[in-house]
Amino acid sequence: MAPLRMTVKVVPAETQKNLDFLLPSRGTRTYIEQMGQLSTIEKLGILADAAKYDASCASSGTAKKNSLGGKGIGSTEGMGICHAYAPDGRCISLLKILLTNHCIFDCHYCINRKSSNVRRARFTPQEVADLTISFYRRNYIEGLFLSSGIIKSSNFTMEQMVECARILREEHDFRGYIHLKTIPEADPELVHQAGLYADRVSINVELPTDSGLTRLAPDKNAQQIEGAMGKVKSDIAEMKDARKRFKHAPRFAPAGQSTQMIVGADAASDADIMGKASRLYDGFKLRRVYYSAFSPIPDASAVLPLKRPPLIREHRLYQSDWLMRFYGYQAREVMQATDHDGNLPLDIDPKLAWALKFRESFPLDVNRAPREMLLRVPGLGVTAVNRVLAARRHKTLRLEDVGRVTVSIAKVRPFIIAADWRPTTLTDRADLRTLLAPKQEQLELFAA
């Protein structure tokens, strides 16, 4: 493949002497210096660093594959595996890198935007495939998560990414996990190709509101992003249907599609974000919506708030996401848990916030209440509810029994009735929230 062509102006020495060498703000010479021969390890450092702001790491929920009897390598068995954890507490499951961090777009929140002053590097598809295989053989990773800055054009970039996946699947006969971040502006045919090689494809909506996108990512277009997601959704449905009729029909992104939204870079409230997430889940059958707290980046754009990432807010959003996906809450119900400014309370979780707002629904009798209501009791998770349901077929549950299937009975107690327990006036207490909110932690002495 052709090396990246940069238009580099060579200035004659004598002109340079008395010339200020002004214009354009992207220094031409620094490129030459930077593009000099970078070793694989240097490129890996730059392109992994550039990829770390993407929150997604899952390697689960895809079709089962193994390499028994074949010539290939790798397997996926449904459950994702985290091969290591970084000090930020995040799972390292996939080799998550960019193909290149050169980019013709200028999105303010992104470290790789055109106007950023970061070091740039670029892998060839062959390098990416070789690196993936050599990591995979040593059991460091489950597979590859490839994303990229946009070079030359969206189509050119997408072609290169598909080529990485093709080398892995066809030349190495790789049966591990591949996640490709697709480019919404690319030709739908290329995105289709990506889905045929990848286990999961994703397209980032980036920001919860269209106005935020226009302001912070001027080169992106909300309609185009949603159009591309809609196309992937219909491709997935079509291929699933084909597999019902033809056993050997190709699989298309068996682990589905996901997306990511940045939290805290614009003024969108939690209600906006949850509304958007719920529309995405319903409209595009997404497997996951990832929320990524906007985190300070080196050489940041002046438009953005450079402060500690709102990690608790991100956590509350994930909790509300879980309520919608696993606890049977409607988006509008989770929104009822927000404060008047449309944001979820930070000191208590959204489920408790909802329960405190709708106290008339409680207390619930653990020996009689239906599953969907028990799921609304703060402190009872899905597992605990299943255990309660199984256990109550055998005996009438006492408070002590409930305590055995859950982590903390103190949190559950005010909201339930058991054989030997009735919380009398507890739910009427005005200070219930203070009683149940986790104790304020001592601030860290050296916290930034």
Add this chain to the structure above:
Amino acid sequence: MTALRQPTDTAYYTVSMLEPDDFAFWRDKARQLVQCGIPPGQVSWTEPGSSGDLFAGEGTQLPVPPADVPQIRASKRFLALAKNVVLHSDPERFALLYALLWRLQANPRIMEDKTDLQVRRVEELDKNVRRDSHKMHAFVRFRRLERDDGEDHYVAWFEPDHHIVRANAGFFKRRFANMHWSILTPKGCIHWDGDTMRESPPAERGDAPSSDPAEELWLKYYASIFNPARLKVSAMMSEMPKKYWKNMPEAALIPELVAGAQKRESQMVAAGELTFDERPETLGAIEKAIDRCRKCPIGELANHSVMGEGPQDAALMIVGEQPGDQEDQARRPFVGPAGQLLDVHLQKAGIERSKAYVTNAVKHFKYVQRGKRRIHQSPAAKEIDTCRWWIEAEREIVKPKVVLAMGASAARGILGRTVSISKVRGQPVPLEDGSELWITAHPSYLLRLEGEAQEKQVKLFDADLAAVRERLAELAV
């Protein structure tokens, strides 16, 4: 217990397990004991290598069940758990499973009672074993050995908590079916040669290779993929407890990464926090203030600040990139070669420079020293954005009707974003204060070009200036 005969046998039995993880063996013995009606209190189970039960009686020979004994019962759930729990390292596991199996005969649905203490204990052991297996899948690290026959052989050293090695051989076989590999552990080893699985007795850490050429890359990846602004050590520790660290090459980096993280984050945050005081209200005050400005590294260089010049009520503001070497020495904007070229073209277009306010997006000269010469360096986007504070202050005071930005840096100084000159030139861009922005190339660009390209760009430049003059005339009416 009605189905079984009343226990008449009061002897005490000991079952010695031959392997610590042999479920089939335990199942056969347990079935036999239940059929003979031996209650859990009369059976003890020992593992290979253990010193045995102090109270173990004489009867190691198990009784033979009568021929007419009914089938014993065990729920699917119990069997699934028992297969896993047998692998646990808790010496009580066999007895616990036997006690539950005994109770299952009277109450076949006992496994559903999640509040039962024995059921909970079995589930807990099962969870421990599943977690240990999962961590084995995750944290085994192969190192490559080149064998004498030229084949690559991948060898790992792993220390499981429980007897899970044999049970997990299948996972690694399915995944690395076409590789030759060995997993060495203190609880026994497994070897795969692409065709058959072999077992061997426990090994020591020294038996595995101590390094691998790919580890350097992996360590680089590990250190680069983590975001220092999101340090969450407790989350990492709960999923990757310290006991695993000694066999994971990347774990050696953790202390250093954690120590460096807070520093890196606070640097990034500090770099973004620009605390400016009140904006100066006169050009004179700006001139004084920029002289002291050290908000970006350019201010730290050996240079002077260069203030804009021209009438305070000018209708036209001309913005360049930054002062150059000659401007820095003269402390006046646009006096060097580019300035001279600009003068020529302004005259040609019929714009009087003395009636315009001429300034720069960045107020100090950025350069690198090469011998005696100071070589111009383009300001970074961040530096331009920082300096917008000053150009905005100038615009507030001068209130030009038209701003002419020359070059991408100047345009960014006004707009706060990078634009492509070829796309935006020749038409006004409305600004928030009601004035309008015209964007053209920087005159130094013209100086750098030669031949046809230069001619073409000069024409475009002249056309832009002419358009600005016309627009000024319209606005003056």
